Amino acid sequence: xxxxxxxxxxxxxxxxxxxxxxxxxxxxxxxxxxxxxxxxxxxxxxxxxxxxxxxxxxxxxxxxxxxxxxxxxxxxxxxxxxxxxxxxxxxxxxxxxxxxxxxxxxxxxxxxxxxxxxxxxxxxxxxxxxxxxxxxxxxxxxxxxxxxxxxxxxxxxxxxxxxxxxxxxxxxxxxxxxxxxxxxxxxxxxxxxxxxxxxxxxxxxxxxxxxxxxxxxxxxxxxxxxxxxxxxxxxxxxxxxxxxxxxxxxxxxxxxxxxxxxxxxxxxxxxxxxxxxxxxxxxxxxxxxxxxxxxxxxxxxxxxxxxxxxxxxxxxxxxxxxxxxxxxxxxxxxxxxxxxxxxxxxxxxxxxxxxxxxxxxxxxxxxxxxxxxxxxxxxxxxxxxxxxxxxxxxxxxxxxxxxxxxxxxxxxxxxxxxxxxxxxxxxxxxxxxxxxxxxxxxxxxxxxx
Amino acid sequence: xxxxxxxxxxxxxxxxxxxxxxxxxxxxxxxxxxxxxxxxxxxxxxxxxxxxxxxxxxxxxxxxxxxxxxxxxxxxxxxxxxxxxxxxxxxxxxxxxxxxxxxxxxxxxxxxxxxxxxxxxxxxxxxxxxxxxxxxxxxxxxxxxxxxxxxxxxxxxxxxxxxxxxxxxxxxxxxxxxxxxxxxxxxxxxxxxxxxxxxxxxxxxxxxxxxxxxxxxxxxxxxxxxxxxxxxxxxxxxxxxxxxxxxxxxxxxxxxxxxxxxxxxxxxxxxxxxxxxxxxxxxxxxxxxxxxxxxxxxxxxxxxxxxxxxxxxxxxxxxxxxxxxxxxxxxxxxxxxxxxxxxxxxxxxxxxxxxxxxxxxxxxxxxxxxxxxxxxxxxxxxxxxxxxxxxxxxxxxxxxxxxxxxxxxxxxxxxxxxxxxxxxxxxx
Numbered sequence: 047x048x049x050x051x052x053x054x055x056x057x058x059x060x061x062x063x064x065x066x067x068x069x070x071x072x073x074x075x076x077x078x079x080x081x082x083x084x085x086x087x088x089x090x091x092x093x094x095x096x097x098x099x100x101x102x103x104x105x106x107x108x109x110x111x112x113x114x115x116x117x118x119x120x121x122x123x124x125x126x127x128x129x130x131x132x133x134x135x136x137x138x139x140x141x142x143x144x145x146x147x148x149x150x151x152x153x154x155x156x157x158x159x160x161x162x163x164x165x166x167x168x169x170x171x172x173x174x175x176x177x178x179x180x181x182x183x184x185x186x187x188x189x190x191x192x193x194x195x196x197x198x199x200x201x202x203x204x205x206x207x208x209x210x211x212x213x214x215x216x217x218x219x220x221x222x223x224x225x226x227x228x229x230x231x232x233x234x235x236x237x238x239x240x241x242x243x244x245x246x247x248x249x250x251x252x253x254x255x256x257x258x259x260x261x262x263x264x265x266x267x268x269x270x271x272x273x274x275x276x277x278x279x280x281x282x283x284x285x286x287x288x289x290x291x292x293x294x295x296x297x298x299x300x301x302x303x304x305x306x307x308x309x310x311x312x313x314x315x316x317x318x319x320x321x322x323x324x325x326x327x328x329x330x331x332x333x334x335x336x337x338x339x340x341x342x343x344x345x346x347x348x349x350x351x352x353x354x355x356x357x358x359x360x361x362x363x364x365x366x367x368x369x370x371x372x373x374x375x376x377x378x379x380x381x382x383x384x385x386x387x388x389x390x391x392x393x394x395x396x397x398x399x400x401x402x403x404x405x406x407x408x409x410x411x412x413x414x415x416x417x418x419x420x421x422x423x424x425x426x427x428x429x430x431x432x433x434x435x436x437x438x439x440x441x442x443x444x445x446x447x448x449x450x451x452x453x454x455x456x457x458x459x460x461x462x463x464x465x466x467x468x469x470x471x472x473x474x475x476x477x478x479x480x481x482x483x484x485x486x487x488x489x490x491x492x493x494x495x
Numbered sequence: 496x497x498x499x500x501x502x503x504x505x506x507x508x509x510x511x512x513x514x515x516x517x518x519x520x521x522x523x524x525x526x527x528x529x530x531x532x533x534x535x536x537x538x539x540x541x542x543x544x545x546x547x548x549x550x551x552x553x554x555x556x557x558x559x560x561x562x563x564x565x566x567x568x569x570x571x572x573x574x575x576x577x578x579x580x581x582x583x584x585x586x587x588x589x590x591x592x593x594x595x596x597x598x599x600x601x602x603x604x605x606x607x608x609x610x611x612x613x614x615x616x617x618x619x620x621x622x623x624x625x626x627x628x629x630x631x632x633x634x635x636x637x638x639x640x641x642x643x644x645x646x647x648x649x650x651x652x653x654x655x656x657x658x659x660x661x662x663x664x665x666x667x668x669x670x671x672x673x674x675x676x677x678x679x680x681x682x683x684x685x686x687x688x689x690x691x692x693x694x695x696x697x698x699x700x701x702x703x704x705x706x707x708x709x710x711x712x713x714x715x716x717x718x719x720x721x722x723x724x725x726x727x728x729x730x731x732x733x734x735x736x737x738x739x740x741x742x743x744x745x746x747x748x749x750x751x752x753x754x755x756x757x758x759x760x761x762x763x764x765x766x767x768x769x770x771x772x773x774x775x776x777x778x779x780x781x782x783x784x785x786x787x788x789x790x791x792x793x794x795x796x797x798x799x800x801x802x803x804x805x806x807x808x809x810x811x812x813x814x815x816x817x818x819x820x821x822x823x824x825x826x827x828x829x830x831x832x833x834x835x836x837x838x839x840x841x842x843x844x845x846x847x848x849x850x851x852x853x854x855x856x857x858x859x860x861x862x863x864x865x866x867x868x869x870x871x872x873x874x875x876x877x878x879x880x881x882x883x884x885x886x887x888x889x890x891x892x893x894x895x896x897x898x899x900x901x902x903x904x905x906x907x908x909x910x911x912x913x914x915x916x917x918x919x920x921x922x923x
Binding site for chain 1: 505506507508509510511512515520522554557558560561562577578580581582584587606607608672673677709710711739742743756757758763764768773774775776777778779780781782783784785786787789790791793794800801802803804807809811812813814815816817819
């Protein structure tokens with residue numbers, strides 16, 4: 047009883063321990079865990095999710111009513127397909143506005159092209175190839191930009207090019223005399239920076255790292271010898287992570303390509319090109335490390351978990367954090383042109399914190415519209431054999447499978463998180479290939495060509 | 496034409512599906528009875544069971560109904576929560592608190608005329624073999640590993656080599672965020688769910704000393720609150736992870752701990768996520784995986800096309816990547832393998848340590864096992880008298896119980912309907 051009161055007293059003195067989340071947050075809980083508030087806001091703001099328009103000029107046939115879960119069976123037959131489906135869909139979420147539009151797409155393409163451009167995403171399906179071509183031509187110049195890729199590869203810790211404060215911190219630790227418990231809790235990046243710097247000093251060189259396999263082996267042995275007890279896990283971790291010393295920190299090729307892509311686009315009203323250009327200039331004149339004239343991006347904010355004590359990790363995080371905020375200031379204040387002062391703080395932060403995860407691509411393989419239309423095209427031709435057998439069959443499971451794939455791509459594009467189809471290839475192949483996903487639901491596989 | 500006598504059907508209702516059912520394709524099995532034969536079977540005879548009426552279950556039920564299955568059964572023990580509404584599209588805010596199985600069944604029957612959906616609001620374990628024997632196939636859309644293992648083992652046990660009807664194909668779907676998998680299991684013929692247990696991600700377990708002494712992550716603080724502080728403060732009172740007050744308590748204790756250690760990132764939502772082990776879920780991934788499961792069900796039920804052999808894995812986080820492969824049957828699978836599992840261990844191992852090993856090994860994961868040899872009981876969980884009588888064995892070393900050269904052990908698996916034979920050999 048006494049104990050629990052202590053805890054309660056302790057907890058009431060905290061900043062408002064905001065209780066259970068509101069109903070809206072609870073409703074979207076399982077997806078917020080994937081893309082957080084920033085992604086959810088993008089979905090809401092985007093007219094497509096706060097609002098969608100279904101364009102279809104045809105009437106519901108018996109076949110449609112048997113095939114579409116959001117039509118009301120026989121009751122819908124003969125009525126407008128757009129209106130009937132919107133009624134069914136609207137029921138799903140009263141926070142979303144749905145509008146039925148019964149115009150013909152051909153008519154819209156010939157006389158009201160600009161209306162199509164007001165949408166964030168246009169998904170065309172089972173449309174005639176001529177229509178797809180017209181849509182593609184109309185919606186072509188858009189570029190998709192991805193800010194948070196949720197990459198599963200580790201961020202660079204910049205061990206080979208340690209920033210001065212980290213280097214100074216690593217060299218200041220009295221390894222042989224410090225408390226043995228503290229010694230066993232030095233975070234591994236600090237150990238690596240220290241070992242590499244000592245290695246360089248012995249060779250009287252300011253840069254470089256072990257390169258031959260003998261040198262690398264000897265370097266690992268050196269880390270092992272720094273242990274003062276046999277079971278210091280942080281040193282074992284450092285040994286396992288020693289590759290970071292000889293993996294040069296460079297600007298990833300995707301980001302290099304973004305730099306080229308945006309080098310001449312300073313007139314763009316959008317904030318993203320300005321941020322990319324600022325990053326590019328930062329990389330060319332990194333003031334924090336004058337000995338390296340180019341090739342470094344601002345530090346990322348994430349540190350992987352590592353064996354350490356709370357204090358030691360805090361000390362390291364502090365060193366990283368102070369440096370990070372300086373990097374962010376340098377990148378944004380120093381290089382973002384004055385006219386782009388409209389760049390929102392939060393977006394700026396998102397871009398800078400995630401920059402190794404930024405991917406961008408040009409032209410059609412990253413076209414939301416293109417991808418979606420071509421995905422849908424694949425639905426029609428889902429396999430040569432099947433289409434010969436059932437030339438006009440739109441099987442519910444195939445439709446649901448492709449609908450799911452298209453929806454996943456649309457979500458990735460609108461939230462600007464995760465990587466849409468063929469994003470990786472798109473940047474390197476320029477205006478080469480399309481991102482077309484082919485699906486075979488006989489043997490059940492997918493492929494991207 | 497075949498179904499024109501069904502009062503619910505209208506002209507053109509099955510226009511799309513019938514194109515597949517009227518003509519064989521280039522990869523169609525010879526047994527395919529194009530035309531009325533297959534349509535009658537699908538729409539009048541086939542009986543299909545869906546386990547789970549959640550994210551996958553809702554999509555599965557809708558797909559099956561549209562595809563033409565008319566006798567569908569669904570089991571789910573859960574009630575509807577507000578966090579289901581972002582993707583479980585058969586439920587509305589007014590349904591919160593009601594049975595998922597019942598609400599889903601009613602919705603489907605209203606929307607797709609002529610389809611009968613029979614719900615059961617309860618556990619799969621409540622039903623016996625006779626119940627499961629009535630179905631042609633079973634589709635699982637579950638988020639629980641234990642429920643899948645139970646269903647898998649039950650269907651494997653059901654197979655009687657004398658009776659081909661006793662083999663019930665099992666189609667299993669699962670999703671997590673943008674990733675998912677669908678697989679076809681032919682019990683005793685292809686690899687089963689238990690065969691692939693080692694493909695599951697190992698749950699992250701934080702060492703207790705880290706939680707107690709050197710927290711570095713927000714998760715460490717939350718574990719401290721739930722694993723150490725909750726029992727210390729609340730004694731025997733069980734934590735209810737569905738109760739927002741309990742989560743709030745954990746959150747404030749974890750937040751205080753985090754503040755003390757200057758750790759950032761403890762939030763209410765993270766607290767709930769860690770203690771409930773919440774898996775992120777979105778509608779689009781469920782749509783893909785459910786469609787894939789139902790597509791397999793349709794192909795198997797109608798023999799209209801070849802079916803998946805036997806594992807489809809989708810990774811949608813970077814582009815659309817999928818991998819289709821044949822997962823191989825394990826000869827020493829405790830459920831379908833038939834061969835005993837061999838373990839080489841040190842003769843210093845105690846029975847208790849062996850039990851811990853059986854619990855933790857990725858390819859076994861048998862929780863709360865009871866162990867016996869052909870001649871004696873080594874450790875039994877129940878009844879209490881036997882538990883007490885066999886408890887002293889836990890501290891004994893294995894050679895003392897099995898003899899100096901080891902031997903065969905029978906392991907029964909707590910709540911799962913199977914037992915494994917394990918051969919213990921001693922390393923020297």
